[in-house]
């Protein structure tokens with residue numbers, strides 16, 4: 001039997017409806033959740049993503065600001081903008097779209113964002129809190145993956161999860177979140193010999209490599225849940241995941257489509273992080 005293709009649209013719209021409701025309640029209490037997105041330069045893909053984020057925000061009844069800066073903007077100017085957003089009470093979440101032009105240090109930028117407004121969970125303090133299981137923002141893509149697994153009713157505890165890729169934004173935090181759900185976690189990467197031998201042991205396989213259609217059926221155990229984090233643009237202009245969907249379809253039990261699942265779920269967690277930050281802002285007003 002072919003795998004069940006996870007219905008990302010349905011999962012995402014259910015989550016966003018819930019966020020919208022909570023945002024409306026918060027707005028009624030006097031705090032409309034607000035997200036600011038900064039984008040530097042004119043990478044066309046980044047502009048598509050930023051537009052999607054702003055649109056999702058508005059549809060959820062949140063306030064949204066997009067700051068489009070030209071590629072030549074100095075690092076100091078970006079830092080000054082972040083500082084003003086840190087002080088701005090209308091803004092609860094800040095995201096600086098990566099990649100940034102080479103003359104701007106991603107590290108400096110991320111560390112300039114107020115810890116409590118870090119909508120991506122990229123700030124070192126939030127990354128540390130994530131490691132030790134303290135409350136705080138969730139890393140958007142990995143938290144979206146966990147939400148998808150829960151939504152299909154998959155019991156993560158005790159399962160062997162294999163994460164392919166070790167980036168700071170997906171692979172590493174993904175491993176931490178799966179551990180938190182009591183999975184047994186293995187991370188494989190470009191220096192792993194015989195990768196397929198290991199991925200074939202996975203009950204849950206999360207592909208976050210950034211190479212189109214790299215994961216074939218020989219990487220997948222029959223009945224595994226395959227989550228495809230990759231978003232690669234092919235020469236044809238079409239999007240493809242890291243997983244060769246057609247090749248794996250008859251082997252997996254569940255599979256996420258690209259586009260239409262992990263990407264929109266990532267944006268949904270971004271909204272959730274902004275909402276939670278706004279809740280904390282309201283709470284701290286009440287407490288003073």
Ligand SMILES: Nc1nc(=O)c2c([nH]1)NC[C@@H]1CN(c3ccc(C(=O)N[C@@H](CCC(=O)O)C(=O)O)cc3)C=[N+]21
Pocket residue numbers: 048049052095096097098099120140231239258259260261262263264265266267
């Ligand atoms: N500070 C920062 N935070 C990010 O979260 C961040 C970033 N920088 N830089 C770039 C990546 C990429 N990313 C995507 C989010 C959603 C879709 C998404 O919704 N994709 C649609 C397709 C969109 C299309 O047609 O291109 C889908 O998968 O269905 C894609 C990519 C967030 N990123």
